[in-house]
Amino acid sequence: MTMTDAEFYRIYVFLKSRYGIDMDRKKEIVSGRLENYIRSKGWKNYTEYMNAVEQDHTGELEKKLVSLLTTNHTFFMREFEHFDFLRREVLPQLKQKEAAAKDLNIWCGASSSGEEPYMLAMLMMDFFGLEHDAWDTTILATDISTEVLKQAVQGVYAAERIETLPDTWKRRYFRRLSGGGQYQVTEELRNEVLFRQFNLMDPFPFRRKMHIVFLRNVMIYFDAATKQELIRKVYDFMKPGGYLFIGRTETIDRGKIPFEMIQPSIFRKKEGI
Ligand SMILES: C[S@@+](CC[C@H](N)C(=O)[O-])C[C@H]1O[C@@H](n2cnc3c(N)ncnc32)[C@H](O)[C@@H]1O
Numbered sequence: 575m576t577m578t579d580a581e582f583y584r585i586y587v588f589l590k591s592r593y594g595i596d597m598d599r600k601k602e603i604v605s606g607r608l609e610n611y612i613r614s615k616g617w618k619n620y621t622e623y624m625n626a627v628e629q630d631h632t633g634e635l636e637k638k639l640v641s642l643l644t645t646n647h648t649f650f651m652r653e654f655e656h657f658d659f660l661r662r663e664v665l666p667q668l669k670q671k672e673a674a675a676k677d678l679n680i681w682c683g684a685s686s687s688g689e690e691p692y693m694l695a696m697l698m699m700d701f702f703g704l705e706h707d708a709w710d711t712t713i714l715a716t717d718i719s720t721e722v723l724k725q726a727v728q729g730v731y732a733a734e735r736i737e738t739l740p741d742t743w744k745r746r747y748f749r750r751l752s753g754g755g756q757y758q759v760t761e762e763l764r765n766e767v768l769f770r771q772f773n774l775m776d777p778f779p780f781r782r783k784m785h786i787v788f789l790r791n792v793m794i795y796f797d798a799a800t801k802q803e804l805i806r807k808v809y810d811f812m813k814p815g816g817y818l819f820i821g822r823t824e825t826i827d828r829g830k831i832p833f834e835m836i837q838p839s840i841f842r843k844k845e846g847i
Pocket residue numbers: 593594595644645646647648649652683684685686687690716717718719722772773774775789790791792795821
């Protein structure tokens with residue numbers, strides 16, 4: 575099934591305008607990822623398919639399109655240095671600062687199938703230990719893709735996927751499912767994470783400003799202007815003294831946004847702003 579330039583352009587504009595996803599010069603990737611799905615559902619070409627997507631008022635076809643074209647690749651312990659930095663530097667500071675309110679607002683903005691927010695939740699449990707129940711450290715985890723969110727809510731992972739976790743975490747926060755090859759995150763830990771669908775291009779609906787934001791390995795999809803606008807919104811929704819973590823291969827332009835760089839992928843909103 576060949577994709578004409580006009581068909582590609584239609585999909586490109588659709589994704590760019592609604593999701594900030596920039597597939598410029600990625601025609602082969604786009605056609606490669608959609609072709610089998612389109613064939614299996616019986617559409618004759620990309621035009622017919624896009625007509626169906628645009629006319630589907632349930633939004634299901636649109637969600638599927640986004641799922642097919644974004645990469646949800648993630649894994650436990652990814653860029654572990656960030657979690658280590660949180661434990662050593664960020665949490666001791668925030669614990670002292672918020673000692674009266676005992677409330678930390680943590681947002682994971684591209685949570686995929688849940689590994690990243692569950693890592694954060696395990697870290698919070700470990701860090702606060704016996705004091706944990708006195709604190710509200712619920713993690714808000716959002717993603718555009720409903721498919722990955724479904725997996726994340728269930729918290730079921732194949733044995734190989736949890737292999738790299740420390741044994742203490744595996745024992746404490748995972749239960750082996752009957753059949754053997756899969757593990758589920760305990761209910762206790764699942765209750766520490768609130769999963770919601772959210773498109774980062776939409777106005778932020780949060781009522782409270784964030785102390786910790788993880789926005790890792792998602793800006794790769796966005797062009798410079800979209801990224802800049804997103805980082806500005808994130809900045810505005812952070813508490814002074816709050817920390818932003820981005821992927822270690824990503825960058826942000828601090829020209830217009832006064833984040834303090836702590837490390838190349840760790841930023842802090844200055845106090846007194
Ligand atoms: C490569 S994964 C990164 C997962 C995790 N943060 C990590 O670093 O391992 C990128 C995620 O971004 C999500 N995503 C892409 N565009 C998005 C958007 N406009 N709004 C919200 N999430 C988006 C994808 O669905 C995908 O799950």
